[in-house]
Amino acid sequence: MMPLRVLVISESTGPPLGADISVSNYAPEDISRISSLGNFSAAVLAGDDPATLMALRAKEEWIASPIFALDPALAEHPLSDGPLPQDFKAFLEVVEDRSRKISSDLEYTVDTAILTYLWKIETRRLAASLQLRHSHLYEYVQLTAFGVTNAPKWLAEAEDRGWIARDSVIDRTRNCGDCGGAHLNYVDRCPFCEALDISAEQAIHCFTCGLVEEEGSFNRGQRMVCPKCQTALKHIGTDYDRPIERYRCRDCGERFNDGKVKATCLECGSINAQSDLLTRTYRSYCIGPAGESLLRLGRSPDAAVQPFGEAVGRQQFLWTLNWLNEIAHGPGRSASVVKIVCRGLPFEHDEGQRTVLALRSQIGALLSPTDVLLHYDPETMLLLLPSDGLDRLQGLVKDLEGISASKLSGEFVLEIDSVLLPLPEIATNAMQWLAQFAEERKCV
Ligand SMILES: [Zn+2]
Ligand SMILES: [Zn+2]
Ligand SMILES: [Zn+2]
Structure with a gap:
């Protein structure tokens, strides 16, 4: 068996990787300089810069290859294969073994590159990851890095063809009905005029003249007197009662029992009724049966x-x-x-x-x-x-x-x-x- 060759990207001398593994050391800035970084079984990144990882993954011959990161945060990156496996050599041998099952007739396209990526390491998944700065909150970072411009459409087609299969649901978001943004602020608003300036208020209803006002305006020392008709209100149920509406809008003056919860889109400013929001489900996907056949046969079965x-x-x-x-x-x-x-x-x-x-x-x-x-x-x-x-x-x-x-x-x-x-x-x-x-x- 050929010795395993591993590319180590590090400013200084990389970590020892074991006796049977031959190591080539490159500095991070070399990645963009060297046109071909082929014939390695894997790469190990010693630094913590995601740009190095992304630059390496962007190279055609590295899209599907194992790339590990020593830095714990970088190891969590969607394009990384995690920290160094316990038994590095055994791990790489499994990957090499799976790689040999890929047909030499397989044509290189974005699609076959993604399927090869999923195939080479059995635990790999295409998965949406949380990107707080992204307007949709979740992004299929791997698909974007591999050059897919419309991830939802790519996933729908790949699933239709059996190239990929659903693994698990990662999250579900509610999205603005206008722009699709997921940064939403849910607030109670006046159900009559949609104003935000609403407040809880206990009101009194005078039976004599019909006035409904906030409780404070009826207070005269220890007594309650209607500010309009001056009737002294003594007995609840006989002289007055308390309306069930607990809120009042300071903009339009209307009283109501409950505010209406609406979702303001922080991207475009639209105020969405809850029924106008859209739902997005984010999943992880593994390789599907037709994807596996495509790789093994080199063409669609x-x-x-x-x-x-x-x-x-x-x-x-x-x-x-x-x-x-x-x-x-x-x-x-x-x-x-x-x-x-x-x-x-x-x-x-x-x-x-x-x-x-x-x-x-x-x-x-x-x-x-x-x-x-x-x-x-x-x-x-x-x-x-x-x-x-x-x-x-x-x-x-x-x-x-x-x-x-x-x-x-x-x-x-x-x-x-x-x-x-x-x-x-x-x-x-x-x-x-x-x-x-x-x-x-x-x-x-
Ligand atoms: Zn919006
Ligand atoms: Zn109002
Ligand atoms: Zn009155």
């Missing part, structure tokens, strides 16, 4: 053939597309392909995810058992309608427009595009045609 009515995998969809294109004949009987793009789907909050599921099931309900459905990406569905050509197509498009017009909540837009088979381009290169058709942002 041929999805198991799905029963009619279930969404199929890409390979099955392509095969069916090719086949239908071959046998398509006559405009009245031929097959068609439909693209449904739902733009602006709100993946980031729980309400949005429920909308996505509701939309998918509404669209699913329109399909006949022989139609073939592919979730191309979280926003795009592709449909193969095997028969009845234009009639079936027009009927479906009309039904889809019905969904689009209905109040499914959210501000998304449904775009529909369709073509009738056969098409010569499909016969030439079905995969290329499908990618073009799916990515084209044109609607009918």
